[in-house]
Amino acid sequence: MRMRVQDLGFPIAVVAVTAAFIWLLLPYYGAILWAVILAILFNPLQRWLERMTGGRRSAAAGLSVLACICIVVIPAALVMTSLAQEATGLYLRLSTRELNPGAVLAQVENALPEFARRALDALDFGNISEVEARLTTFFLQASQTIATHALSIGQNTAWFLISLGIMLYLLFFLFRDGETLAAHIRRASPLDDRQTAHLLGKFTSVVKATVKGNVIIALIQGSIGGVTFWALGIQAALLWTVLMAILSLLPAVGSALIWGPAAVYLLILGDYFRAGVLLAVGIFVISTVDNFLRPPLVGRGTMLPDYAVLISTVGGLSLVGMNGFVIGPLIAALFVAVWSLFADEKRDPDQAP
Numbered sequence: 001m002r003m004r005v006q007d008l009g010f011p012i013a014v015v016a017v018t019a020a021f022i023w024l025l026l027p028y029y030g031a032i033l034w035a036v037i038l039a040i041l042f043n044p045l046q047r048w049l050e051r052m053t054g055g056r057r058s059a060a061a062g063l064s065v066l067a068c069i070c071i072v073v074i075p076a077a078l079v080m081t082s083l084a085q086e087a088t089g090l091y092l093r094l095s096t097r098e099l100n101p102g103a104v105l106a107q108v109e110n111a112l113p114e115f116a117r118r119a120l121d122a123l124d125f126g127n128i129s130e131v132e133a134r135l136t137t138f139f140l141q142a143s144q145t146i147a148t149h150a151l152s153i154g155q156n157t158a159w160f161l162i163s164l165g166i167m168l169y170l171l172f173f174l175f176r177d178g179e180t181l182a183a184h185i186r187r188a189s190p191l192d193d194r195q196t197a198h199l200l201g202k203f204t205s206v207v208k209a210t211v212k213g214n215v216i217i218a219l220i221q222g223s224i225g226g227v228t229f230w231a232l233g234i235q236a237a238l239l240w241t242v243l244m245a246i247l248s249l250l251p252a253v254g255s256a257l258i259w260g261p262a263a264v265y266l267l268i269l270g271d272y273f274r275a276g277v278l279l280a281v282g283i284f285v286i287s288t289v290d291n292f293l294r295p296p297l298v299g300r301g302t303m304l305p306d307y308a309v310l311i312s313t314v315g316g317l318s319l320v321g322m323n324g325f326v327i328g329p330l331i332a333a334l335f336v337a338v339w340s341l342f343a344d345e346k347r348d349p350d351q352a353p
Helices: 002-041 043-052 057-095 101-111 114-123 128-155 157-188 193-231 237-247 256-268 272-302 306-347
Strands: none
Touching: 002 043, 002 157, 002 193, 002 306, 043 057, 043 157, 057 157, 157 193, 193 237, 193 256, 193 272, 193 306, 237 256, 256 272
């Protein structure tokens, strides 16, 4: 019994200390996660800079961090600032009744044909004034929430600067010492070399596919939708651009949750030209981008079917917020990879890939 306790003592200590260390890092897990993601995505740039600098890893790592700041950090900060301003402006227009969703709803109801009104009455949605009040309250709360979250980074400057500093500081060392750290992880892994290499490869491929693929799709769809909204004179075009980009992370439905209702609203109001343009762009351009780019950019890298990507993305977003669009598919892909290894080992331990 004494030997058994001693044999278990060290593994228990390893698990306990590791859990405590993870708990210690949780407040800034987002900064650490994005440092790892950027290190993976910009690794080809780091390798090229190492060759250009004659193998000086520190100099190459510094230049790589500077490139990440210019390509990722500064544009993201500018978008968040503009989004906060636009969401605040929308909230002010709603609160001062300059923009009244209830009046818009009444206008839509008046534009409906008689059979559609009877169908709505049969559904028993309640008094139209109650629906208008609930709709107005919803839009007020939604715009205020967006503005509050967008402004919270600027209001909590200390937390933002610390997180940004941690991310950039860690990113520098991941660029400089990434290969050494990866070798340490492989050596310390409780799995055998083949299993460890398989899971690390899966981790890298899923991160590249989910971030690079989803970000490219989000930028393209959001930009096309935003430019279309702006050209058609729809208010808060930047806000809708960001929302379409975020929703485009969801396969199948995505940005259609924004441009679809907007097109229907214009159609009901009798603005057939703008409704037709928006529907044409949404169906033949925005949706086509998703159908053509998502399979090669996301599906092949994660080796997950669309329904698994959708469910894991929604689950990740629900649990951990925006970081969930990476964490969700990553967990799902690692789940599939681990169970595939287990099934292969069980079927033929000597021939498992």
